[in-house]
Amino acid sequence: MLKRFVVLLLLLSLMGACSSEQPTKNAEDGQGMEVEKGLLNVEVTLPPLFFEGENIDEVIANAKAEGIKDVKKNEDGSLTYKMSKAKHKEMLDEMKDTIIEQVNELETGEDFPSIQTVSYHKAFKEFTLQVDKEQYENSFDGLATIGLGLVGVYYQVLDGTDIEQTKVMIHLEDAATGEVFDSMVYPDALDE
Known part of the structure; x- marks a missing residue:
């Protein structure tokens, strides 16, 4: 499973146009990823592996500047992004x-x-x-x-x-x- 996360991390770095705002969500075991879609918003959690060597405050500020409503740092080092469905659709379209x-x-x-x-x-x-x-x-x-x-x-x-x-x-x-x-x-x- 770690190999898949590393591959996805590599993909994130290759996809400059889709920077740190890209959503994915940890499953309950902390290893899988999924997107949690609500009625009005989408919540996405990126695992800590995605942020190794990054300034978390800067990552959060960049995400908010890109239109993410809220970014929460979790105890395990992951980040949970909350965005509108429109923002999520925009990211998919990009x-x-x-x-x-x-x-x-x-x-x-x-x-x-x-x-x-x-x-x-x-x-x-x-x-x-x-x-x-x-x-x-x-x-x-x-x-x-x-x-x-x-x-x-x-x-x-x-x-x-x-x-x-x-x-x-x-x-x-x-x-x-x-x-x-x-x-x-x-x-x-x-x-x-």
Whole structure:
């Protein structure tokens, strides 16, 4: 479980546009994460691991400056954010835009030349990368699947999916034949 938190922490640091305001919530055992949605507000608790080496007062001030109603420091070092449903939706929309930008960059950028197209499920539970198979297999373009897997996991957690139930399926399809030649599930693939 700690490995998953470390992965999510890495994702947070990579997603600069979605800074410390990103909500997730510890489950009762303090290890899982979930979003608690009420009638008017959403409460989110980020575990202490997310704030190692950070000035907590600064983190709280930044969150409030971004429109978070209240931030409470808990005894275990976690922070509970309270925000309006509108703010939560805004954060989900920003995350969605960031993921779509990442997908567009995979298709048009030069970093992963074997990737031709990327299709995805609207809740980012599944991605299909159409690739030049030979070029893909002889490159490091597989790193793109890690990025997509992580942002898909993070989006689902932010949307309220229990971390233990969160899965992102990634398929690799040969552009020449249409054959799916590999599939992986994140975050499970990180343990392999």
